[in-house]
Amino acid sequence: MAQKLLPKEDIPEEIEAASYALTLLKVAGVNTWDELETTPLQPKRRAALKDIVLDEDQRRILEEYRQIVRLVCVGPPMVTISVCETCGNVMAVCRSSSTKCRRPKGCAGKTMRASAAARVRIEE
Numbered sequence: 001m002a003q004k005l006l007p008k009e010d011i012p013e014e015i016e017a018a019s020y021a022l023t024l025l026k027v028a029g030v031n032t033w034d035e036l037e038t039t040p041l042q043p044k045r046r047a048a049l050k051d052i053v054l055d056e057d058q059r060r061i062l063e064e065y066r067q068i069v070r071l072v073c074v075g076p077p078m079v080t081i082s083v084c085e086t087c088g089n090v091m092a093v094c095r096s097s098s099t100k101c102r103r104p105k106g107c108a109g110k111t112m113r114a115s116a117a118a119r120v121r122i123e124e
Contacts, residue, residue, distance in 0.1 A: 018114035
């Protein structure tokens with residue numbers, strides 16, 4: 001059963017990359033991108049991962065933001081990415097962290113946090 005990932009609208013590509021990574025890690029049953037690349041997966045997990053169809057833009061985003069993808073961890077603790085809506089500062093954060101920007105220069109912006117991308121069936 002083929003599936004695709006649905007990005008949220010109007011989010012920075014850094015958030016989009018982390019969102020895709022969280023979903024792919026959960027489907028694969030591993031905690032980190034390094035594990036995904038190096039750990040042999042159980043047959044059911046491998047099949048479920050192969051059923052996810054990434055479009056060209058999604059593959060580009062995962063590759064372009066590879067350093068960000070490597071920071072994401074399903075956990076415990078879960079580590080995701082947040083981006084300040086005001087200054088664009090990118091931070092690795094735990095699930096329960098503050099939504100305030102932590103930029104040392106005193107930015108008062110709020111952050112947007114990545115969560116797992118939704119999966120939907122592709123009609124064949």
